[in-house]
């Protein structure tokens with residue numbers, strides 16, 4: 235055991251003892267969570283394993299500090315150390331992504347998108363409107379001014395990728411605030427190929443003339459050409475916002491470069507920090523100089539006090555992502571997704587778009603006679619953690635679905651490579667081939683219940699255990 239491993243092990247053992255002295259059941263659940271994560275094949279495309287250094291950074295007294303405002307301009311006294319860690323997080327983000335400006339405060343991906351939406355509205359609508367009305371700032375507005383400004387703000391258009399094509403619910407989906415605060419339309423993918431059709435998208439943009447064009451996805455297994463996206467945005471006078479929550483790690487690791495790197499092309503880029511980027515649970519906004527002053531108003535516009543302990547952990551994670559090893563990791567994530575896809579295709583499985591060139595694979599399970607929900611739960615019985623996901627024009631809707639989304643970031647962190655991902659595909663196909671839809675209480679076909687063949691779960695768990703043992707999670711972490 236290395237010195238660092240020994241330190242990590244004793245840090246966690248002792249921390250759990252301290253926690254157990256107050257509420258032992260929380261300490262026990264925390265231990266159990268590690269055991270469960272160690273013992274299952276995690277293929278959830280939005281999850282990963284952050285390093286012990288990142289995790290330990292979150293458990294400190296920075297959590298106790300209020301720091302509303304921005305670096306050097308806080309509404310609270312005594313923020314000098316928060317200033318240090320927030321500046322470090324922003325500096326690492328700017329260097330890593332080549333961004334002009336970075337805002338490290340958003341608590342999550344959804345919060346980053348809210349900051350982006352409102353700062354784009356402030357920049358594009360509020361500023362010019364104030365000037366026209368002859369007011370220096372919002373404090374000078376009269377009741378009539380407010381009424382007129384609200385009308386302007388509430389009358390804007392957003393064009394985003396539809397949920398069933400792989401977009402995110404914050405990109406204009408009806409039940410989300412983005413679908414309520416904007417007049418929204420959605421673009422989809424070609425029904426034949428499952429690929430983005432930029433000509434169709436451009437035609438839609440010309441007709442709809444959105445203020446904001448949102449690019450980015452949670453379940454689209456292909457790369458996006460952000461140079462083309464920017465051309466479309468420029469042609470219709472839209473602000474291009476790219477939500478790279480899922481694939482930020484591939485951007486950071488220089489797997490996506492040139493036209494596939496959103497940062498040089500977008501006005502505003504939002505992200506999470508805990509998915510392929512492998513940092514703490516949180517969000518971040520990158521922007522051009524032009525948009526920086528309005529993004530900087532995220533607090534108090536839509537955010538309260540920043541999570542200083544998480545900003546500190548973002549600084550640590552971004553420092554890790556600037557090490558050369560992160561590029562190797564990101565390339566391996568993409569290579570492994572290819573291995574997984576090939577593993578499915580050679581076994582006759584049906585993949586949306588016929589494959590992948592990012593970190594995720596979308597498996598259509600209808601050829602096994604199953605819904606996504608049945609496949610998801612049958613796989614979970616066999617120790618394989620995935621999530622069900624709609625496929626384009628899904629006949630089973632967003633609850634039952636017809637797909638399973640699989641991502642490689644987490645198992646790549648454990649050290650899985652080509653052979654393991656081929657084996658993972660084999661095990662998944664084995665489970666799905668041996669699962670059958672169950673019946674409802676009334677005797678009809680069920681979209682939820684299923685019957686898994688005798689011994690299938692146990693056999694798959696055994697095969698997984700061997701791989702999981704060969705690639706342990708937090709190998710140096712030995713809990714007493």
Ligand SMILES: *Cc1c(COP(=O)(O)O)cnc(C)c1O
Nearest residue numbers: 342343344402451452477479480
């Ligand atoms: C995951 C995700 C989000 C939301 O992130 P949270 O941290 O869960 O709020 C936003 N946008 C996209 C594209 C995502 O994939």
